[in-house]
Ligand SMILES: Nc1nc2c([nH]c(=O)n2[C@@H]2O[C@H](COP(=O)(O)OP(=O)(O)OP(=O)(O)O)[C@@H](O)[C@H]2O)c(=O)[nH]1
């Protein structure tokens with residue numbers, strides 16, 4: 001039987017050589033680790049609409065446009081995810097953890113100081129290539 005895959009829209013929020021990241025609540029899947037804001041794509045919803053909805057809910061940003069970076073499938077054992085990762089550099093608003101979670105702007109060359117879920121290793125590699133770090 002094929003495993004159910006959870007489809008997730010993930011936003012790499014970029015401004016002036018920095019990314020906005022959030023800390024996942026301890027009680028959630030991969031809790032306590034840092035993440036790029038985002039969440040599940042609902043039935044019948046486009047990835048871009050999910051991205052807009054999740055980033056407004058989680059970090060209070062209005063996404064005007066985004067660009068696909070990559071799609072990653074990762075099996076955590078307890079859960080299988082498909083991350084549809086987009087670079088978000090066209091947005092309005094001031095980013096903050098709008099659901100009470102910790103959130104911060106981190107310089108691209110300091111990303112390695114933060115622990116992310118295993119699926120994010122590839123994302124971070126790709127970001128480094130893109131911004132020539
Ligand atoms: N948002 C986000 N999720 C990620 C990342 N990396 C990663 O493996 N995930 C996984 O993707 C899944 C989606 O997550 P989510 O918990 O944000 O979903 P959601 O916002 O819809 O929240 P919910 O769980 O309250 O419904 C989680 O299993 C999470 O562990 C990442 O960088 N950002």
Ligand SMILES: [Mg+2]
Pocket residue numbers: 037038039040054058
């Ligand atoms: Mg989320």
